Amino acid sequence: MIQHDFDEITDRRGTDSEKWNNYPPDVLPMWVADSDFKCPAPVIEALLERVRHGVFGYCKDDLGKIEKASAHWMRTRFGWDVRPEWVVFSPGVGTALSVAVSAFTNPGDYVVMMTPIYPPFFTAPAFNGRKALSSPLQAGKNGWEIDFDGLESLLAEARSKLLLLCNPHNPTGKLLSEGELLRTGELCLKHHVLVLSDEVHCDYVFGDRKHIPFSSLSPELADISLTAINPSKTFNLADLRTGGVISSSTPLRERYRTAVTNAKLGRSSLGLLAYEVAYTQCAYYVDQLVPYIKGNLDCAVDYINERIPGISVGMPEATYLLWLDCRGLGLSQKRLVEFFLREAKVALNSGLSFGPEGLGFMRLNAACPRAVLREGLARIERACRAFADKRGAPPPALKA
Ligand SMILES: Cc1ncc(COP(=O)(O)O)c(C=O)c1O
Incomplete structure (x- = not known):
């Protein structure tokens, strides 16, 4: 049985990746819903043979x-x-x-x-x-x-x-x-x-x-x-x-x-x-991938709910996406998007792009090696703690 290494970090910059091409190099992209994992080895082998033709x-x-x-x-x-x-x-x-x-x-x-x-x-x-x-x-x-x-x-x-x-x-x-x-x-x-x-x-x-x-x-x-x-x-x-x-x-x-x-x-x-x-x-790949993603989601949900002020999240039943409730930060959506990009240096999807119900939410894609996920969460934690320290007072009412 092939063992896939989901912890392997693959540099995707310079590969025409939508996720990785959109932001400056100091921003960690956790938005577009693709994964950062290599595809299964049998797929790579089959494609190589076809390409060599x-x-x-x-x-x-x-x-x-x-x-x-x-x-x-x-x-x-x-x-x-x-x-x-x-x-x-x-x-x-x-x-x-x-x-x-x-x-x-x-x-x-x-x-x-x-x-x-x-x-x-x-x-x-x-x-x-x-x-x-x-x-x-x-x-x-x-x-x-x-x-x-x-x-x-x-x-x-x-x-x-x-x-x-x-x-x-x-x-x-x-x-x-x-x-x-x-x-x-x-x-x-x-x-x-x-x-x-x-x-x-x-x-x-x-x-x-x-x-x-x-x-x-x-x-x-x-x-x-x-x-x-x-x-x-x-x-x-x-x-x-x-x-x-x-x-x-x-x-x-x-x-x-x-x-x-x-x-x-x-x-x-x-x-x-x-x-x-x-x-x-490649069923073997999915059988290894799903527990890995579940591990990522467990890690992220615990981390966010226990350590990040102003953000809460529920455990998804499916997908590798986390729907972060950021209403506790009290920022307008425009400021929220800027906050993640400029202060936390992570790129997430704005909740409002999923419709008006997404006001105050951001979507985080957890389909990446766990070390990368931890780095993203640590960045968000640092930014939120600094923000909470600076603000001190309760958050103002939310507006679009
Ligand atoms: C719910 C949903 N449907 C469709 C797509 C796009 O799928 P495809 O790459 O097959 O166009 C996505 C990608 O993020 C998705 O999340």
């Missing part, structure tokens, strides 16, 4: 590599019996959100989502002349809860045609339970709303909880839904622009396929190969 003309996947590999992963990891012919290639789940909005809704229609949310959920409707409707998650006793009455009132709107579901949920790290998925599905069936379920974070689930693909729950839900997956998050392959959209519903799938073909969203042989090798040969 040296010819990169147009690609055609005669063997259905992505389709078969997706079916294999869904069956072996989630017990969902996906047939390869249910899978349509998509160069990214972000792309799938946008394609689904244009394929399944008309200009002026409404697209529903649970907020705060990964920003392309609301930019996809906005850029396509549709309206995004937000159903805010509520902070409850047991973590983030769905306001089902509020959700139903949005789904019941005559122009609501599509629910963009995010499970596991970015940025809160919520994992929807079977009960929540079924209730959400019943409401969509009742109000004739289709579902695109973004499950790109499905492999990062902790403890006894299990990820349940929305479409796997019943034939009725399968008939109204498509599921978007990508090994990009799990195996750190986002640069290779792959993805798969799964639906057992022939009309939905073919409509989706037509939209992808129409936009000429093609595949690359490097992406195909990485996708296939990751999903068929």
Whole structure:
């Protein structure tokens, strides 16, 4: 069995990395949701061999590599019996959100989502002349809860045609339970709303909880839904622009396929190969990665709640993202973003980029070697302690 070294620190500067290119060298980037880990060794070996071949003309996947590999992963990891012919290639789940909005809704229609949310959920409707409707998650006793009455009132709107579901949920790290998925599905069936379920974070689930693909729950839900997956998050392959959209519903799938073909969203042989090798040969990597990430999250949650004044955080049920409640610092959002960048020297995502519910929050990406995570936390602690010492007085009221 290969042992992957998740403690290994790899310098990503100078590799066209969005995460590492955006800020000066003294700022530690903990924002964009990719990991800082090398991808699995079998993927690297397969890519090297393909690169050595040296010819990169147009690609055609005669063997259905992505389709078969997706079916294999869904069956072996989630017990969902996906047939390869249910899978349509998509160069990214972000792309799938946008394609689904244009394929399944008309200009002026409404697209529903649970907020705060990964920003392309609301930019996809906005850029396509549709309206995004937000159903805010509520902070409850047991973590983030769905306001089902509020959700139903949005789904019941005559122009609501599509629910963009995010499970596991970015940025809160919520994992929807079977009960929540079924209730959400019943409401969509009742109000004739289709579902695109973004499950790109499905492999990062902790403890006894299990990820349940929305479409796997019943034939009725399968008939109204498509599921978007990508090994990009799990195996750190986002640069290779792959993805798969799964639906057992022939009309939905073919409509989706037509939209992808129409936009000429093609595949690359490097992406195909990485996708296939990751999903068929690299389960060992995930089995080692998930406990490592859980260790990172445990370490960060304890550190923040015990040592950092003004910030609190709950343990996510899934994903490698921490949704930091920074309202205790009493800073406006603009100042909060500046505070992390200029005083703590760490780059986080502003909570407001995930919608108005993110006011006073910041998102921290913990998918990095533990030593790097500790360095980031120490920087935040130093800045927050200095800030608390300077301020002395209770924080002023929060404003945007
Ligand atoms: C919820 C969610 N969906 C989609 C994406 C983007 O996925 P892809 O790289 O497949 O476009 C991300 C990346 O951060 C994400 O968090």
